Amino acid sequence: MDTPSFRCRSCGSSAGEVVLDLGRQPSWDRMPPVAQPLPDPSHLLRMWWCAACGLAQLIEDAGSVEEIPGIEPQAMLDQTELSITRMGDEGLLRPAATVIEFGSPHGGSWLPRLAGHGLVEQTGAGSADIVIDVYGLLHEPDQEVSLQAKAEALAPGGTLVVQLHSFATMLRTGQWYDLRHGHFAYWSVPALDGALRTHGLGVHRAWWYPMAGGTVLLTATRSPAPDAATLALIESERDAGVCDVTRVRRLQDDAASAGRLREWLTAERSAGRLVLGYGAASRSVPLVCRAGIDTGLLPAIADASPAKQGKRMPGTDIPIISPAELVARSPDRVLLFLAGLADEVRGALPDIEEAGGRWVVLDPEPRAIEAATAAETSTLCRPMTL
Known part of the structure; x- marks a missing residue:
């Protein structure tokens, strides 16, 4: 898709093209209270690549976007x-x-x-x-x-x-x-x-x-x-x-992984397994929205940030809960949206695996992490605010 009026945010060139189009998406920072009804405001979310300087960049500005306070991992x-x-x-x-x-x-x-x-x-x-x-x-x-x-x-x-x-x-x-x-x-x-x-x-x-x-x-x-x-x-x-x-x-082809995530969640539901999420991070929003995931497939996403708990994910009805509530629900699978934090969250929440649950990361397809042994769990444990 051509964008003749757009100019590179760095070099000012108009030579480039849209390389990733995710359609209309809610702004990830607008996490409304759980009770606030849908729909949420949405905006085009597209990446443009500059042929002159090589900068990949956002095209549309959704207005003032503010970082929601999170727990520094x-x-x-x-x-x-x-x-x-x-x-x-x-x-x-x-x-x-x-x-x-x-x-x-x-x-x-x-x-x-x-x-x-x-x-x-x-x-x-x-x-x-x-x-x-x-x-x-x-x-x-x-x-x-x-x-x-x-x-x-x-x-x-x-x-x-x-x-x-x-x-x-x-x-x-x-x-x-x-x-x-x-x-x-x-x-x-x-x-x-x-x-x-x-x-x-x-x-x-x-x-x-x-x-x-x-x-x-x-x-x-x-x-x-x-x-x-x-x-x-x-x-x-x-x-x-x-x-x-x-x-x-x-x-753009890589974005097809959103559909495969939906297929996996559908299969897990059909098998009678409870899947919950972990990590209501900014990168989770386009993934959840692109895949069209709601509480029917993912009943909740946990996050350690108190500022996010009690709210819901933008563009969907999925509530954000505390890590303690995640553990209390005894999920069969926990979909971790921040794969790089796998060791950290597994060490902080050993009850998940001790109860028979499994952590799943996107790699880019959903991949279950092998359950930790008692010795490995001891090694994984690190301080983390819950």
Whole structure:
């Protein structure tokens, strides 16, 4: 489908095309009270890929989208510590070095941890030795303005640190449901490197981490000299198809997994098994809505965030319950919408498996996780707010 009036949020080019069309979807952040009747307001949800710079991006803006307070998972806390350790290994944690952090709804602020290493927040006017963006670019409607602001905030000889969920991960794993309202830009490392170079910066180092299927921490400087590992990571993303529109178009085919999820839930219901969900996350909304799932197939979804409990999933009548209520219902299967948190939630909710239930992840088809032994359950157990 052509969108002749749309221009890239980064380079401004009109050369591109719609590569993923999920039709009309409710905004994931509008989680109404359970008693509020359907239908919910909906908006087009489409991804456009820029042939000029390679940025995959949201077309329509659903208006002001606000992150609903959630419980920060241990996996994200661990990722933060790994990233800051990596900064130390690169010699960036110099005492009295100044830092500016561009805010993000994800992962919490790094400033308290960096202060513990002697870094000083740069307040008011002025530039900083370190400029940090942790999943922040994702939320900026105007990518050109956002990148320019970060470049201008960087002192001479300074380093920009960016953490992102790479577009290459979406392609490799078929995570089409990562497209949602309020998330405007899906950068790959090659595309971001090209955009940064228009602002006098370039990717200097990049590291891949397994969280959420694949996140990347990168540094950018005004005199980039990428090492062999960084060049290999960039090339691996090219091999994944981030610069190939034919490969990018396959995201639309990947969205067919929603129908297969519905078929699986229907089969489980026919077999007399109770399936409940876990993880009322933003990525769960397009998946549930695309599959047309309601309480007839999935009676409830649990979430650790008190701000979500007592509400329902947008676009459907599925209520959001507490983890304690999930356990009390003794489900035969628990569909985990956040596969990367499998170990964490299994360790926090051992009663599910002890009662004979099984956790199921989307991989991308529903796949039941083998039940843990007593020794494995002990290993899995980690602190988690319920």
